[in-house]
Amino acid sequence: MGGHAAFVWLSFAVAVALLLGLALQSRLGMKAAEREHAEARQEAGRDNEGRRGA
Amino acid sequence: MMKVFLAIVGRDLRLGFGAQGAMMTTLLFFVLAVSLFPLGVGPEPQILARIAAGVIWVAALLAAMLSLDRLFQTDQEDGTLDLLAQAPLPLGLVALAKTLAHWLTTGLPLTMIAPLLAVMMQMDLAVMPVLLLALLLGTPSLSLIGAIGAALTLGARRGAVLVPLITLPLVIPVLIFGVGAVEAASYGLTASPHLLLLGAFLAGTLTLSPFAIAGAIKLALE
Amino acid sequence: MLHALANPARFLRLMGAIRPYAAAVAVIGLVVGLGWGLLYSPPDYQQGETVRIMYIHVPAAWMAMFIYAAMAVASATALIWRHPVAELAAKASAPVGAAFTLICLITGSLWGKPMWGTWWVWDARLTSMLILFFLYLGYIALWEAFDDPSRAGRAAAILALVGAVNLPIIKFSVDWWNTLHQPASVMTLAGPKIHPDILWPLLITAIGAKGYYVWVLSLRVRAEILQRQARILRFSAATDRRAG
Numbered sequence: 001m002g003g004h005a006a007f008v009w010l011s012f013a014v015a016v017a018l019l020l021g022l023a024l025q026s027r028l029g030m031k032a033a034e035r036e037h038a039e040a041r042q043e044a045g046r047d048n049e050g051r052r053g054a
Numbered sequence: 055m056m057k058v059f060l061a062i063v064g065r066d067l068r069l070g071f072g073a074q075g076a077m078m079t080t081l082l083f084f085v086l087a088v089s090l091f092p093l094g095v096g097p098e099p100q101i102l103a104r105i106a107a108g109v110i111w112v113a114a115l116l117a118a119m120l121s122l123d124r125l126f127q128t129d130q131e132d133g134t135l136d137l138l139a140q141a142p143l144p145l146g147l148v149a150l151a152k153t154l155a156h157w158l159t160t161g162l163p164l165t166m167i168a169p170l171l172a173v174m175m176q177m178d179l180a181v182m183p184v185l186l187l188a189l190l191l192g193t194p195s196l197s198l199i200g201a202i203g204a205a206l207t208l209g210a211r212r213g214a215v216l217v218p219l220i221t222l223p224l225v226i227p228v229l230i231f232g233v234g235a236v237e238a239a240s241y242g243l244t245a246s247p248h249l250l251l252l253g254a255f256l257a258g259t260l261t262l263s264p265f266a267i268a269g270a271i272k273l274a275l276e
Numbered sequence: 277m278l279h280a281l282a283n284p285a286r287f288l289r290l291m292g293a294i295r296p297y298a299a300a301v302a303v304i305g306l307v308v309g310l311g312w313g314l315l316y317s318p319p320d321y322q323q324g325e326t327v328r329i330m331y332i333h334v335p336a337a338w339m340a341m342f343i344y345a346a347m348a349v350a351s352a353t354a355l356i357w358r359h360p361v362a363e364l365a366a367k368a369s370a371p372v373g374a375a376f377t378l379i380c381l382i383t384g385s386l387w388g389k390p391m392w393g394t395w396w397v398w399d400a401r402l403t404s405m406l407i408l409f410f411l412y413l414g415y416i417a418l419w420e421a422f423d424d425p426s427r428a429g430r431a432a433a434i435l436a437l438v439g440a441v442n443l444p445i446i447k448f449s450v451d452w453w454n455t456l457h458q459p460a461s462v463m464t465l466a467g468p469k470i471h472p473d474i475l476w477p478l479l480i481t482a483i484g485a486k487g488y489y490v491w492v493l494s495l496r497v498r499a500e501i502l503q504r505q506a507r508i509l510r511f512s513a514a515t516d517r518r519a520g
Contacts, residue, residue: 004326004390011329011383012314015336019306019488022375026495033499033506040506044513202438206431210421220414220435223407224442227449234456255445266438269355273430 058143059151066155076121077159084117084164088171099176106175107185107236111229114164114189118196119218125156125204127213130274139275146264149271153201161193184239184249191252192232198263199224205270227255284501287361291494298491305484309335312477329387335481336380337401340408343373343489347415348440351433361497363429366436367419368496372489374412380405400454404447411439425504
């Protein structure tokens, strides 16, 4: 690598970091949404059972 | 149909020129914004003459954004927009009438006061007609695209800031061709390609934006 | 096909089936393409090693435009057929497109420093990418500005379409502007003439980036659909409680 290798490595590092960061954020967001969905489902189920019981 | 169209234009003009209207504020902002540049970059005539066209155009772009957020909002708040949507006129034409009134109270006055600012910015007097023609062809596009932004942000949070944010990137071609026309004239070249492009852009926005505005207003009224 | 995809449950199943393949394409394509470009491609006789930045910069620029086009198609689908999943796909695309645009801008800046000696040059491509970045941010801001997601979705869809119609004109006007104000250097960020040694890593990276887009899109759309369903479940549970 010539005198400007730092710029090349930095470019690759920035790109990889941004892409990995976005992928990770999307994955965490999906996991959070899955949890929220499961919770909401459970609550709705509990409510229905409660009504049936009464 | 023409009568209804003109009635809407007339109503908005009366509101625009009246005490509530934003016309004077817009003009004042335009003059003030341009006057800041000599203070910012220094009073050397060569520098001012070099940046005059760009400064006037950028200030016109920003000034045209000022009153946009009120374009449909006041009508929506007091229910006029619901009535206008039921007018015996396609919603696209209603939008066009309101946009025309907006241009008559912002774009046209901006154009008329521009020569004064051009003199203050040391612009060559010979290129003044080109500047005026470019502004006349360009500012209606600003009103039309701005009206899309205004209609899309109806009922949005921070609508007043959002309108320039989504509108300004879309009107960059107007800025480029508008400044290009004046600069070409000041180099002694013909300005007609730039003016033709401005005119083509206006023709495009004039035919397409009423659909976008009407669609956005329908959304807001649902 | 379009109709089948409108069913969120079916869409989620399809996305779940595609996701591992998309992830594999993304990882393999990006590693092979970028690794090839970084380590095994020939240096340029004029720019030397710096030309390797092109292997990120150019695919990122392609992806930035491709994703905006995809967003516009999804928005049109959402508006014309009231396709609920298309609306969410457009929403989920925007951050990915903005990320690629940002990568293009940052690598352009890092390329400009050794080439021109400055961190920013108003080069035609960098300038149109900057405007594209503003368009992405405006689109995202419009989504965030409404409480009602269906109102936000359709307003954003109209904005995406207006932007897509305007984008070629903006690109043309920026190129025009750039030729009028001839830059000091004759070199542009176009890179040297396309040679097979250059083309292959570029294409492989571009395919990897497309895989990455599909992968992240599937994650984000799934999150959006689940969130929306959770909101509906909570809402109906609350009204049930009030009724019962």
